[in-house]
Amino acid sequence: xxxxxxxxxxxxxxxxxxxxxxxxxxxxxxxxxxxxxxxxxxxxxxxxxxxxxxxxxxxxxxxxxxxxxxxxxxxxxxxxxxxxxxxxxxxxxxxxxxxxxxxxxxxxxxxxxxx
Amino acid sequence: xxxxxxxxxxxxxxxxxxxxxxxxxxxxxxxxxxxxxxxxxxxxxxxxxxxxxxxxxxxxxxxxxxxxxxxxxxxxxxxxxxxxxxxxxxxxxxxxxxxxxxxxxxxxxxxxxxxxxxxxxxxxxxxxxxxxxxxxxxxxxxxxxxxxxxxxxxxxxxxxxxxxxxxxxxxxxxxxxxxxxxxxxxxxxxxxxxxxxxxxxxxxxxxxxxxxxxxxxxxxxxxxxxxx
Numbered sequence: 001x002x003x004x005x006x007x008x009x010x011x012x013x014x015x016x017x018x019x020x021x022x023x024x025x026x027x028x029x030x031x032x033x034x035x036x037x038x039x040x041x042x043x044x045x046x047x048x049x050x051x052x053x054x055x056x057x058x059x060x061x062x063x064x065x066x067x068x069x070x071x072x073x074x075x076x077x078x079x080x081x082x083x084x085x086x087x088x089x090x091x092x093x094x095x096x097x098x099x100x101x102x103x104x105x106x107x108x109x110x111x112x113x114x115x
Numbered sequence: 116x117x118x119x120x121x122x123x124x125x126x127x128x129x130x131x132x133x134x135x136x137x138x139x140x141x142x143x144x145x146x147x148x149x150x151x152x153x154x155x156x157x158x159x160x161x162x163x164x165x166x167x168x169x170x171x172x173x174x175x176x177x178x179x180x181x182x183x184x185x186x187x188x189x190x191x192x193x194x195x196x197x198x199x200x201x202x203x204x205x206x207x208x209x210x211x212x213x214x215x216x217x218x219x220x221x222x223x224x225x226x227x228x229x230x231x232x233x234x235x236x237x238x239x240x241x242x243x244x245x246x247x248x249x250x251x252x253x254x255x256x257x258x259x260x261x262x263x264x265x266x267x268x269x270x271x272x273x274x275x276x277x278x279x280x281x282x283x284x285x286x287x288x289x290x291x292x293x294x295x296x297x298x299x300x301x302x303x304x305x306x307x308x309x310x311x312x313x314x315x316x317x318x319x320x321x322x323x324x325x326x327x328x329x330x331x332x333x334x335x336x337x338x339x340x341x342x343x
Binding site for chain 1: 117118119120121122123124125126127128129130131132209210211212214242243246247272304
């Protein structure tokens with residue numbers, strides 16, 4: 001459900017970039033979404049398609065979603081492992097002293113604009 | 116001739132909200148208004164806890180409340196009827212959380228003269244409100260006994276952004292498989308700095324501790340460490 005709020009913030013940011021760069025229209029926006037960012041790409045896309053219809057510069061903008069893999073680092077054995085598969089416990093040494101390296105991002109990567 | 120170009124942005128979606136939130140925090144600091152963001156799942160007892168806490172504090176400090184919901188104004192009316200402090204209702208228009216901009220609009224609807232503490236009752240939800248910084252000085256959340264002690268594991272972000280976790284509905288502890296010590300350990304795992312206070316909003320148990328926590332935070336925030 002929070003995908004909509006995130007889409008609104010994304011639209012606001014992209015509109016600001018568009019005005020700053022004096023572009024007429026935006027063809028597409030590429031976002032990078034981490035695997036464990038709590039954003040579901042399918043929902044995000046639906047919200048995007050609904051929300052941009054009310055926009056002007058962004059009216060026909062397509063959304064491209066790229067995934068960022070979630071990687072966790074283990075402080076006990078120093079190894080990295082895929083978060084989605086193993087969660088908080090290190091599969092190598094069973095330690096709980098781990099932290100997320102990547103995968104929590106919700107980034108606006110780039111836009112394709114018509115000048 | 117139209118020219119197409121790619122503009123690289125590489126920015127977090129939350130960056131503008133984080134900026135707005137920092138600005139609001141600075142403005143409130145200037146005005147001497149401590150903003151507390153209260154979060155929880157629906158039905159955990161936010162409004163009842165607030166009523167009890169406000170009644171315990173309102174003779175000591177000036178209080179105002181912002182109630183955020185998707186719709187209705189039942190909470191704002193209830194708070195005003197039970198405490199007499201000013202309260203405004205914010206509608207999020209279908210969204211499941213408040214962001215800094217919406218909080219700013221709520222703050223604008225309050226008369227901040229003589230207000231030391233503004234409490235924001237966020238939308239009942241353990242996921243989305245944690246993502247958006249509202250500009251609050253401190254974050255607090257309520258977990259109620261029937262929800263289960265495993266929630267800090269299931270909603271990691273919520274527990275990692277909170278300075279205080281209230282565990283409500285302690286009066287029904289005997290009827291649920293809720294392990295208080297284990298819950299405290301799970302909270303610490305998510306956030307070693309978070310404090311935990313068990314309360315019961317219905318009977319008033321622990322409300323004095325919560326009220327004292329708030330007063331202490333306000334004092335610390337104002338840079339006075341002579342709180343006794």
